[in-house]
Amino acid sequence: MDCSTDDQSTTTETISTVAAPVTTPPLIGSNGSVVIDVDGGLEAESRKLPSSRYKGVVPQPNGRWGAQIYEKHQRVWLGTFNEEHEAAKAYDTAVQRFRGRDSVTNFKPLPVDTEEAGLEASFLNSHSKAEIVDMLRKHTYNDEFEQSKRNFSLKKCPLSDGFIRSGHGQQLVNAREPLFEKTVTPSDVGKLNRLVIPKQHAEKHFPLQSGTTSKGVLLHFEDVGMKVWRFRYSYWNSSQSYVLTKGWSRFVKEKNLKAGDIVSFQRSTGPDKQLYIEWKTRTGLGESNPKPVQPVQMFRLFGVNIFGSTSDGSCNGKRSNVELELLGVGSCKKQRIIDPL
DNA sequence: CAATGTGTTGAC
DNA sequence: TCAACACATTGG
Numbered sequence: 001m002d003c004s005t006d007d008q009s010t011t012t013e014t015i016s017t018v019a020a021p022v023t024t025p026p027l028i029g030s031n032g033s034v035v036i037d038v039d040g041g042l043e044a045e046s047r048k049l050p051s052s053r054y055k056g057v058v059p060q061p062n063g064r065w066g067a068q069i070y071e072k073h074q075r076v077w078l079g080t081f082n083e084e085h086e087a088a089k090a091y092d093t094a095v096q097r098f099r100g101r102d103s104v105t106n107f108k109p110l111p112v113d114t115e116e117a118g119l120e121a122s123f124l125n126s127h128s129k130a131e132i133v134d135m136l137r138k139h140t141y142n143d144e145f146e147q148s149k150r151n152f153s154l155k156k157c158p159l160s161d162g163f164i165r166s167g168h169g170q171q172l173v174n175a176r177e178p179l180f181e182k183t184v185t186p187s188d189v190g191k192l193n194r195l196v197i198p199k200q201h202a203e204k205h206f207p208l209q210s211g212t213t214s215k216g217v218l219l220h221f222e223d224v225g226m227k228v229w230r231f232r233y234s235y236w237n238s239s240q241s242y243v244l245t246k247g248w249s250r251f252v253k254e255k256n257l258k259a260g261d262i263v264s265f266q267r268s269t270g271p272d273k274q275l276y277i278e279w280k281t282r283t284g285l286g287e288s289n290p291k292p293v294q295p296v297q298m299f300r301l302f303g304v305n306i307f308g309s310t311s312d313g314s315c316n317g318k319r320s321n322v323e324l325e326l327l328g329v330g331s332c333k334k335q336r337i338i339d340p341l
Numbered sequence: 342c343a344a345t346g347t348g349t350t351g352a353c
Numbered sequence: 354t355c356a357a358c359a360c361a362t363t364g365g
Contacts, residue, residue, distance in 0.1 A: 051356075058356060062344055070354050077346055 052084055054106045056091030067136070069094045076129075079137035090136045097124045097132045100178045122175035122269045123148045176266040176276055179205045183282075186259040193249040195231075195263070202242035205265070208235055216245070221265070221277035229277060255279050 049059035058066045060080055065087035067078035078094050081087040088106040095103045101121055123145050124132065135141040180201040182188075188195045197206065208217065216234025223229060232246035251257070260282050268274040 049357080056355085058358095060345075061359095064344080066346070068346085068356090073354080075347080075355090080345065 052087070054084060054088035054091065055104070056095065056106070057084060057087040067091045067094070069098060071098055071129075076133060077137070078133060079139065081139075090141070093124070093141060094129075094132060094136060096121075097127075097129055118269055119149055120145065121177045125177055125269060126175040175269045177269050179265040179267055181262050181264040183262050184257060184259055189252045189257045189259055189261075191249070193245060195244040195248050196239075197233075197242040197244065199240075199242060205267070206233060206242065208233070208242075219244070219275060221275045223277055251277070 049061065052059060052065065056067055056069050056078070058068060060066050064080050064082055065084045066080045067087035067090040068075050069078060069091060070076070076094070076098075078087075078090045081090065085107075092105040092108055095105060096108075127135075132141070135144050180198070182195075182198060182201075184195065206219070212234075216232045218230050219233045221229045221231065229251055230247050231244040231251070233242070233244050235242050257263070257279060258281075261279055262282065263277060263279045266276040266278065268276070
């Protein structure tokens with residue numbers, strides 16, 4: 001509908017589906033009660049739509065299924081689908097891009113550190129939310145992902161001349177996956193020179209070897225400006241908490257971190273496992289954010305998103321999605337604005 | 342006219 | 354945040 005013409009699915013799908021008033025008892029009866037109803041006089045069609053058993057999936061009047069995800073109090077429409085599970089898949093994809101790898105999904109209980117999982121993480125994180133949403137709405141996500149994978153295999157096989165083919169697939173190099181965020185407390189930015197890392201996240205993402213718990217280890221993080229920060233990371237028995245100590249106060253000082261600000265940690269999805277640290281002021285809007293440091297380079301946040309590689313020769317074209325989003329030019333019409341990453 | 346997806350509301 | 358529901362908008 002919007003700007004494109006490549007809605008291959010719609011054409012075929014529509015034809016077959018619209019035939020009947022579809023009451024949609026296709027797959028599993030699941031929610032038997034809702035769908036089937038007591039038959040008799042009231043057709044399901046006339047009133048209550050069958051609610052979906054999947055998260056982020058809503059029924060459409062015509063028997064199809066819509067997928068949606070919420071962010072910042074606003075709904076982001078992910079498109080409509082013939083099958084309930086397709087919509088659920090779309091939601092799963094979106095939620096992983098919007099909220100990280102280990103979000104609650106409809107299907108994926110399977111994500112592990114398989115290569116496939118890593119590739120998908122790379123793919124997701126190397127595209128803006130708007131791009132992913134666009135792919136979902138056009139039902140081109142799988143194709144794009146497959147293509148990305150093909151490009152990736154090229155990268156894994158350096159050419160004889162020793163160079164690695166660049167161009168597409170390059171985004172995989174810099175892709176990062178979010179690990180976790182923390183809203184810093186007054187003491188995190190005070191004079192204690194330490195950042196408490198929520199146990200839950202610490203143990204999951206920064207596990208310490210039993211012997212090094214108290215001694216700690218040195219962790220290297222890179223910030224937007226590609227500056228490297230080294231922090232001592234250890235476990236304090238006294239408070240039974242994981243902390244970043246030595247080096248932390250310098251970060252606080254340089255970034256002018258204030259209580260309430262948010263520090264986020266990412267890790268490269270590549271084999272290098274490089275760690276990254278970022279910060280931002282409270283998510284809220286309105287507030288004027290002085291943002292002293294971290295100027296223009298925000299545009300290259302994480303160095304990804306800059307490689308269009310889209311094949312949807314439509315409105316989005318291949319403009320840097322970052323640019324699109326900053327300009328508030330969603331995909332086409334009045335798409336809501338989705339901030340980069 | 343049918344399908345999409347936004348406006349809106351209330352439950353959680 | 355999230356889904357239910359109504360219906361304005363859209364596109365053929």
